[in-house]
Amino acid sequence: QQHNSLPCLPPRRKKPASTPRARRPRIRTAKPASRELLLLTSMAALSAKVIQNAFLAQDGPRTRHNPRYTCDFCALNTRSMHSVQGCRLSLADTSAKWLNTTSTAWISFGKQGNISCNATQGASDVLSIDKVDFLKLQNGSDIRGVAIAGVEGEPVNLTELVAEAIAAAFAAWLLNKKKADGLRRLRISVGHDSRISAHKLQNAITHGITAAGHDVLQFGLASTPAMFNSTLTKDAINHCPADGGIMITASHLPYNRNGFKFFTSDGGLNKTDIKDILERASRVYEESAHCGKQEQTGVVTHVDYMSIYASDLVQAVLKSAGNKEKPLEGLHIVVDAGNGAGGFFVDKVLKPLGAVTDGSQFLEPDGLFPNHIPNPEDKAAMEAITQAVLNNKADLGIIFDTDVDRSAAVDSSGRELNRNRLIALMSAIVLEEHPGTTVVTDSVTSDGLTAFIEKKLGGKHHRFKRGYKNVIDEAIRLNSTGEESHLAMETSGHGALKENHWLDDGAYMMVKLLNKLAGARTLNPNIGSKVLTDLVEGLEEAAVTVEIRLKIDQNHADLKGGSFRDYGESILKHLESVISKDPNLNKAPKNHEGVRVSGYGGWFLLRLSLHDPVLPLNIEAQSKNDAMKLGLAVLAAASEFSALDTTALNKFLQQ
Numbered sequence: 001q002q003h004n005s006l007p008c009l010p011p012r013r014k015k016p017a018s019t020p021r022a023r024r025p026r027i028r029t030a031k032p033a034s035r036e037l038l039l040l041t042s043m044a045a046l047s048a049k050v051i052q053n054a055f056l057a058q059d060g061p062r063t064r065h066n067p068r069y070t071c072d073f074c075a076l077n078t079r080s081m082h083s084v085q086g087c088r089l090s091l092a093d094t095s096a097k098w099l100n101t102t103s104t105a106w107i108s109f110g111k112q113g114n115i116s117c118n119a120t121q122g123a124s125d126v127l128s129i130d131k132v133d134f135l136k137l138q139n140g141s142d143i144r145g146v147a148i149a150g151v152e153g154e155p156v157n158l159t160e161l162v163a164e165a166i167a168a169a170f171a172a173w174l175l176n177k178k179k180a181d182g183l184r185r186l187r188i189s190v191g192h193d194s195r196i197s198a199h200k201l202q203n204a205i206t207h208g209i210t211a212a213g214h215d216v217l218q219f220g221l222a223s224t225p226a227m228f229n230s231t232l233t234k235d236a237i238n239h240c241p242a243d244g245g246i247m248i249t250a251s252h253l254p255y256n257r258n259g260f261k262f263f264t265s266d267g268g269l270n271k272t273d274i275k276d277i278l279e280r281a282s283r284v285y286e287e288s289a290h291c292g293k294q295e296q297t298g299v300v301t302h303v304d305y306m307s308i309y310a311s312d313l314v315q316a317v318l319k320s321a322g323n324k325e326k327p328l329e330g331l332h333i334v335v336d337a338g339n340g341a342g343g344f345f346v347d348k349v350l351k352p353l354g355a356v357t358d359g360s361q362f363l364e365p366d367g368l369f370p371n372h373i374p375n376p377e378d379k380a381a382m383e384a385i386t387q388a389v390l391n392n393k394a395d396l397g398i399i400f401d402t403d404v405d406r407s408a409a410v411d412s413s414g415r416e417l418n419r420n421r422l423i424a425l426m427s428a429i430v431l432e433e434h435p436g437t438t439v440v441t442d443s444v445t446s447d448g449l450t451a452f453i454e455k456k457l458g459g460k461h462h463r464f465k466r467g468y469k470n471v472i473d474e475a476i477r478l479n480s481t482g483e484e485s486h487l488a489m490e491t492s493g494h495g496a497l498k499e500n501h502w503l504d505d506g507a508y509m510m511v512k513l514l515n516k517l518a519g520a521r522t523l524n525p526n527i528g529s530k531v532l533t534d535l536v537e538g539l540e541e542a543a544v545t546v547e548i549r550l551k552i553d554q555n556h557a558d559l560k561g562g563s564f565r566d567y568g569e570s571i572l573k574h575l576e577s578v579i580s581k582d583p584n585l586n587k588a589p590k591n592h593e594g595v596r597v598s599g600y601g602g603w604f605l606l607r608l609s610l611h612d613p614v615l616p617l618n619i620e621a622q623s624k625n626d627a628m629k630l631g632l633a634v635l636a637a638a639s640e641f642s643a644l645d646t647t648a649l650n651k652f653l654q655q
């Protein structure tokens with residue numbers, strides 16, 4: 001073990017939260033960002049700054065000291081020694097080891113006698129640690145929380161300190177994973193969507209990583225799939241591939257939320273990994289209460305990665321059009337980015353391919369999402385892009401969610417190509433390329449989609465569970481068992497292809513449509529989105545399609561102190577037994593989630609939400625009357641459970 005002596009700090013003292021860090025990480029710029037990107041980024045920064053100022057007053061008192069201003073020896077980078085003022089510190093360790101320690105680290109270092117602090121720790125400097133429940137930040141395979149104060153009943157739990165701890169924990173987790181490759185210093189890419197808390201969280205994440213002695217590639221405004229891509233792209237000039245990537249996003253959730261998605265070259269992290277990281281982060285957070293200003297030994301490099309990523313998308317379309325220079329020339333395509341991160345698609349993808357993009361809307365990042373929720377599942381969002389297509393007499397409309405891992409389209413007649421229709425369209429394209437392949441979807445897909453994939457396209461429909469990660473993982477699993485699958489898609493607009501590393505990418509999905517258009521235009525230069533619409537010809541669609549979300553009151557006495565999950569399961573079990581007595585209803589023979597039943601010419605699915613104390617009920621039928629019969633069957637079983645709020649279902653039945 002190496003022992004080093006370090007210079008000393010004056011006694012630690014409280015500093016206002018706005019005081020800059022004593023030492024900033026070194027920053028370099030790998031490649032000058034394009035004018036457009038700089039403009040977008042600075043617009044986002046400006047918008048964020050103005051709004052954040054507005055919220056600052058509401059942020060409330062800090063109940064916990066900022067650990068940066070206390071004794072410094074706990075800096076997470078313990079591979080190289082820190083310059084710690086106020087302490088003489090001797091230790092050599094790895095950050096992973098440090099992060100694996102429990103909260104005894106401070107004490108044990110002291111006991112070992114490796115540290116001698118000149119600074120006396122005053123009682124007033126002892127930090128009161130918030131009891132942050134890190135595990136509550138888990139949202140399946142993502143992390144999500146409240147980052148901006150001001151919404152009643154939604155206290156901030158994703159603070160900068162929490163973000164720092166999570167970033168340090170991710171670095172430690174990643175280092176552990178990469179140990180076998182002999183890696184000791186990591187390069188982690190960090191990007192964000194347009195949310196107003198993006199910059200403060202980006203800074204916190206960067207600090208957490210650089211203080212742990214690892215390097216950060218800051219991409220600025222980016223898409224979620226680009227972050228994964230950065231762990232795959234080989235580009236020495238831009239320091240890629242990164243060892244890991246972090247996307248700061250909460251998808252379509254309201255402006256006050258934010259969160260993180262993590263990637264390695266193996267794809268997005270799974271639930272177990274996230275739990276592991278949050279447990280580590282909780283320990284880091286507790287420890288940091290005793291720690292000081294962390295020296296940031298890692299290097300921060302700004303990389304214009306979205307240009308690299310977008311140019312790959314352009315290349316994909318060019319290739320499928322036989323390398324024709326402007327394969328989309330003459331085609332009018334409008335994009336609605338919903339003020340999220342998807343605006344790049346216009347200038348960096350469509351224009352270079354020759355498309356006319358006039359009438360594109362909400363391309364500028366604005367984390368308050370003033371126009372509509374950036375979500376292709378949202379009615380208002382789909383109406384907005386449909387209107388833009390019709391107003392501009394465009395050939396095609398494209399809409400993205402905030403972080404561009406989801407998308408949908410609209411044809412020239414204003415017909416929405418989303419949900420089951422988009423899956424049908426993608427299935428048609430993929431099955432042309434891979435006849436007979438299995439298409440994996442989420443659980444709320446229609447019976448019509450199954451018939452379309454299996455009877456019209458000659459493929460196999462594997463209806464699995466809700467949750468994009470579940471769907472992707474299932475497709476990967478099927479391939480590993482010898483069942484070929486090339487497409488995994490959710491009705492939410494998440495979609496991943498085997499050919500694209502199972503990368504969950506809304507922009508790539510749209511590129512597949514553009515490939516089809518570009519290919520068709522090499523034969524007929526006047527052909528427009530009809531080529532796409534024709535591909536979904538024959539898809540049977542229900543006249544009535546609803547999703548009704550029934551809430552479980554977690555504090556209700558009927559739960560008898562049990563979990564909402566157990567309660568939900570007992571409702572489902574009861575529903576199953578009620579259904580078995582009804583000759584008009586048939587339980588789906590093969591089903592992976594909830595209770596799916598067909599009858600009255602339609603079907604319903606009642607299941608537990610992936611995250612919330614909610615039972616989402618999907619009903620599809622050929623008439624309102626039939627849909628009501630299905631709804632009544634659910635109500636008959638559900639009404640026995642007094643903690644289940646059936647108001648929404650009653651409302652539907654009374655309409």
Ligand SMILES: O=P(O)(O)OC[C@H]1O[C@H](O)[C@H](O)[C@@H](O)[C@@H]1O
Pocket residue numbers: 466467468469490492494608609610611612616
């Ligand atoms: O189960 P629910 O509450 O309907 O939520 C389901 C949704 O949760 C998240 O948003 C996932 O990203 C989606 O992939 C999934 O479809």
